[in-house]
Amino acid sequence: MTDTLDRAAQDGQGRTLDAAELAAVRADFPLLQRTVRDGRPLVYLDSGATSQKPEVVLDAEQDFYTQRNAAVHRGAHQLAEEATEAFETARHEVASFVGVADDELVWTSNATAGLNLVAYAMSNATLGRGGDAARRFALAPGDEIVVTEAEHHANLVPWQELAARTGATLRWLGVGDDGRIRVDELDTVVTDRTKVLAFTHASNVTGAVTPVAPFVARAREVGALTVLDACQSVPHLPVDLAALGVDFAAFSGHKMLGPTGVGALYGRRELLEAMPPVTTGGSMVEVVTMEQTTYAPPPRRFEAGTQMVSQAVGMGAAATYLAELGMDAVAAHERHLAGLLLDAVASVPGVRVIGPTENVDRLATVAFVVDGVHAHDVGQVLDDAGVAVRVGHHCAQPLHRRFGVAATARASAAVYTTDEEIAVFREALAGVRTFFGLDEGTA
Amino acid sequence: MSTGMEQLYQQLILDHAKHPAHRGAQDAYDVEVHHVNPTCGDEVTLRVRLEPGEQGAPVIGELTWTGQGCSISQASASVMSQAVAGGSVEHALALSDDFRELMDSRGVLPEKFEGDGLAEEMEDAVAFVGVARYPARIKCALLGWAAMKDAVAQASVTTTNPEEGR
Numbered sequence A: 001m002t003d004t005l006d007r008a009a010q011d012g013q014g015r016t017l018d019a020a021e022l023a024a025v026r027a028d029f030p031l032l033q034r035t036v037r038d039g040r041p042l043v044y045l046d047s048g049a050t051s052q053k054p055e056v057v058l059d060a061e062q063d064f065y066t067q068r069n070a071a072v073h074r075g076a077h078q079l080a081e082e083a084t085e086a087f088e089t090a091r092h093e094v095a096s097f098v099g100v101a102d103d104e105l106v107w108t109s110n111a112t113a114g115l116n117l118v119a120y121a122m123s124n125a126t127l128g129r130g131g132d133a134a135r136r137f138a139l140a141p142g143d144e145i146v147v148t149e150a151e152h153h154a155n156l157v158p159w160q161e162l163a164a165r166t167g168a169t170l171r172w173l174g175v176g177d178d179g180r181i182r183v184d185e186l187d188t189v190v191t192d193r194t195k196v197l198a199f200t201h202a203s204n205v206t207g208a209v210t211p212v213a214p215f216v217a218r219a220r221e222v223g224a225l226t227v228l229d230a231c232q233s234v235p236h237l238p239v240d241l242a243a244l245g246v247d248f249a250a251f252s253g254h255k256m257l258g259p260t261g262v263g264a265l266y267g268r269r270e271l272l273e274a275m276p277p278v279t280t281g282g283s284m285v286e287v288v289t290m291e292q293t294t295y296a297p298p299p300r301r302f303e304a305g306t307q308m309v310s311q312a313v314g315m316g317a318a319a320t321y322l323a324e325l326g327m328d329a330v331a332a333h334e335r336h337l338a339g340l341l342l343d344a345v346a347s348v349p350g351v352r353v354i355g356p357t358e359n360v361d362r363l364a365t366v367a368f369v370v371d372g373v374h375a376h377d378v379g380q381v382l383d384d385a386g387v388a389v390r391v392g393h394h395c396a397q398p399l400h401r402r403f404g405v406a407a408t409a410r411a412s413a414a415v416y417t418t419d420e421e422i423a424v425f426r427e428a429l430a431g432v433r434t435f436f437g438l439d440e441g442t443a
Numbered sequence B: 001m002s003t004g005m006e007q008l009y010q011q012l013i014l015d016h017a018k019h020p021a022h023r024g025a026q027d028a029y030d031v032e033v034h035h036v037n038p039t040c041g042d043e044v045t046l047r048v049r050l051e052p053g054e055q056g057a058p059v060i061g062e063l064t065w066t067g068q069g070c071s072i073s074q075a076s077a078s079v080m081s082q083a084v085a086g087g088s089v090e091h092a093l094a095l096s097d098d099f100r101e102l103m104d105s106r107g108v109l110p111e112k113f114e115g116d117g118l119a120e121e122m123e124d125a126v127a128f129v130g131v132a133r134y135p136a137r138i139k140c141a142l143l144g145w146a147a148m149k150d151a152v153a154q155a156s157v158t159t160t161n162p163e164e165g166r
Helices: A002-011 A019-027 A055-068 A078-097 A111-126 A132-137 A157-166 A183-189 A212-222 A269-274 A309-325 A327-346 A375-384 A397-402 A419-430 B003-008 B011-018 B071-084 B089-103 B125-133 B135-160
Strands: A105-108 A144-148 A169-173 A194-200 A225-229 A248-252 A263-267 A285-288 A293-295 A351-354 A365-370 A390-392 A408-412 B031-037 B042-052 B058-068
Touching (some): A055 A078, A055 A309, A111 A248, A212 A225, A263 A269, A327 A365, A365 A375, A375 A390, A375 A408, B011 B125, B042 B135, B071 B125, B089 B125
Antiparallel strands (some): A285 A293
């Protein structure tokens, strides 16, 4: 207990999780109790890909189906009322978790869908849909969309496609040798021609956390919209999207202890109100005649068709679970884990980190390469010790190309990760080059 | 280390990965193909030149490849090229089917791979039976074979139409 309190004080970030709290957290995650590969305790270091789920999330989904299941926002019966209340309560839980108003949060099937929603709404605005109010979203040849070299494909490909559809030009900020986005390029790459600045809050590869303020400031100077990929930040850091001042932000449920099949898109109210719909059909309309349709106000304008209600309820439960732990404490715990991961990787000869090596403004997500051993083979050796890491390009091929590698292995922690797990990871990593006959044992 | 790992990374596989056969880029070729495994970024670029064999059936006269990727993908491309180079296209495709069967075996050696039934060229390929116990790695082992199948299919079309040959 004393150790963790001292640690928190050193981190300067207030409270962290003490040993008893961490043990209680782990007990909430049934899957973490299982073994893999002939009885080895699971060491799950792939939370950057998807997180495990606490029982409260599973219970929330089950409770919805066993007690409240009905179509939401229609029907006058009691179940319909209760289902609608569960759905909208979940929206409130997730919206307040990221510091925004309930009607500024649109349910999406995942973060990719949220980013595509913005891109296609801009496409539709370019075609004249949404009228004068939507003209601010229209693009034309000569306009520019700016992304970064650090993006997950989900925050790159939709903008490539939008550029191709509208004649706009795609430009990007580079990544420095330290794995961080070149903030110094903002003034030259983001110009009066820039209409959209889309960037990640935290890299899913390097773990680098982006300083949002200079991006928002520069975008405002030139009148560009900002779109934040918050998939990796929301599960691990206290995030207040309204305070950050971005125009749009997307994140997913399954990376923040919630279910798959659900995500959220934040949009500033005045922007969502002016934005034309993308997916059209039931539930998102006001008056429909055979000739034309008027649309519901946001967020429902962007939620056509039957929604993923049970998953939304699960995502709400996940947000509440994290909020009750306290995101300051979660972040402090994970900052400690980031230090351990960096130390572990640095202690093994022949292993190189791709990304920031200092434990400053970074997540407990560490990508690395092992000299002479392909990432896939690294992952297999770690797996044999029960350690689950991700291998490959992590849906960020340009970033890997930037560092001249086709693939990396990536260890990513979450709130439930322990010091002991990282010790197991370190020991397994130390055996990789030995296994492939590249040097003597160093463990 | 588990027995699964020992079977997966048999010495023969590690040796092929370190000293791959037919690695290179021949000057004369009918077709070049580039295959990737999009989940992990493994790549194989393969060139093939067909020759008329006995009774006119096409034979793989020369086959070389370059690539990057995990030891399984690189070793498998090496074993594949040794198995098929110099043989008929028809035989190469039959061996490819055999290898596919091996990959679908879940790690239990199919009967045809035991004893005399096994084609001599496939002796090294049997080492990959351990891969079949790791579903995520099967694609790695199939990469080189898939490139070869694609290349000989394209080359068969090209070489029967001399106008399009190189």
